[in-house]
Amino acid sequence: MRYFILLLIAIPAAEIAVLLVSGKTIGVGxxxxxxxxxxxxxxxxxxxxxxxxxxxxQEQLQHGQIPGSAVLDGICILIGGILLLAPGFITDIIGFFLLFPPTRKFFKLLMLRYIKKRIERGNIKIIR
Structure with a gap:
């Protein structure tokens, strides 16, 4: 939670700095x-x-498979889309990385590691 609050302050500050430099370098328009x-x-x-x-x-469900990878793709796409709609170049770069399938694999791996750690700690319980 501490890191989230830190990011909530640091990212907008960095975005403003980049926008100011960009406006000065290439112009406001x-x-x-x-x-x-x-x-x-x-x-x-x-x-x-x-x-x-x-x-x-849908294809995975029709074949009787659990769409785990597709769900992680969907989460990455949702976050990437939100970041691209936010004004700023830093969030745009991260958003594009989340939208492109080759770079999305890295973020999916990070999410899987995070989920596995939470399961091992007992923070997430799987009911069968």
Whole structure:
């Protein structure tokens, strides 16, 4: 929880600094256009990737499989889409990494490790 609060303060501060430097370097108009463009492109990519993930999960369910990987993909896509809609370049970079399948694998691995640790500690219980 401590890290979450720290990120809640540090990320917006870093975003403001990057936006100020960008505005000074390439101009305010170009910076605003980049922010709007990344939001539009991000929304499109999130929709496209999200629909593919839903189809993948449906196929897995039809074949009697549990769509675990598809659920993690969906979580990454949701977070990535939200980050791309937030104004700023740092969140946009992280959001794009979460949306692209090759880089999404890294984040899925981190989520799996986190979930496994929580299960081992007894914070998450699996009922069968």
């Amino acid at each position: 170009a910076t605003l256009l980049l922010i709007i463009a990344t939001g539009v492109i991000g929304a499109y990519l999130a929709k496209r990737e999200g629909l593919q993930t839903i189809r993948k999960a």
